[in-house]
Amino acid sequence: MVPLLKVMDHPLSPGQVKVGVMDDPSINAASAGNGEFLVTTGLLQKANDDQLRAVLAHELAHQDLNHVQKTQTLGTGLSIGMIILDQIIPGSGNLTPIAGELLLRKYTRGEEYAADKHGVQLLQRAGYPGKQMMADTLSWLMQATGGSSGGFLATHPGTADRIAAVKALPDP
Numbered sequence: 001m002v003p004l005l006k007v008m009d010h011p012l013s014p015g016q017v018k019v020g021v022m023d024d025p026s027i028n029a030a031s032a033g034n035g036e037f038l039v040t041t042g043l044l045q046k047a048n049d050d051q052l053r054a055v056l057a058h059e060l061a062h063q064d065l066n067h068v069q070k071t072q073t074l075g076t077g078l079s080i081g082m083i084i085l086d087q088i089i090p091g092s093g094n095l096t097p098i099a100g101e102l103l104l105r106k107y108t109r110g111e112e113y114a115a116d117k118h119g120v121q122l123l124q125r126a127g128y129p130g131k132q133m134m135a136d137t138l139s140w141l142m143q144a145t146g147g148s149s150g151g152f153l154a155t156h157p158g159t160a161d162r163i164a165a166v167k168a169l170p171d172p
């Protein structure tokens with residue numbers, strides 16, 4: 001995630017970023033604004049490195065584009081249980097769960113397209129094959145969360161269309 005922070009239109013230093021881990025088996029992530037992000041334990045357990053990177057690029061894009069999700073109920077509040085970025089590397093056993101339910105507003109479809117597109121740009125600026133990674137990750141999200149009403153697709157609508165839109169982006 002750190003290489004992605006540097007290439008944002010409004011770069012963040014790792015010290016400005018906090019990532020909260022929700023103890024929730026569904027796959028989801030959110031941008032809470034001000035460099036604060038939320039991920040679920042389901043995401044950390046089920047995503048491979050590239051998928052996690054693409055999801056985080058998408059969330060960083062929401063932040064970069066000022067699409068802030070208002071986190072409505074986070075139980076004990078954002079400051080409790082926040083951990084620093086480096087600790088969410090997959091395999092780390094030292095995650096601090098946040099009590100409470102991830103209840104977030106849905107992004108609009110337009111915001112989703114914009115965050116996918118900008119997430120691809122961030123990945124490309126950091127040297128990754130962004131289009132491929134984002135399209136593959138969206139396909140994985142559809143499979144991994146298919147049929148369930150919660151998780152990433154509940155707060156990030158329109159995934160099939162989004163895959164097509166990502167594939168239609170110009171090559172770098």
Ligand SMILES: [Zn+2]
Binds near residue numbers: 107111112115155
């Ligand atoms: Zn989104």
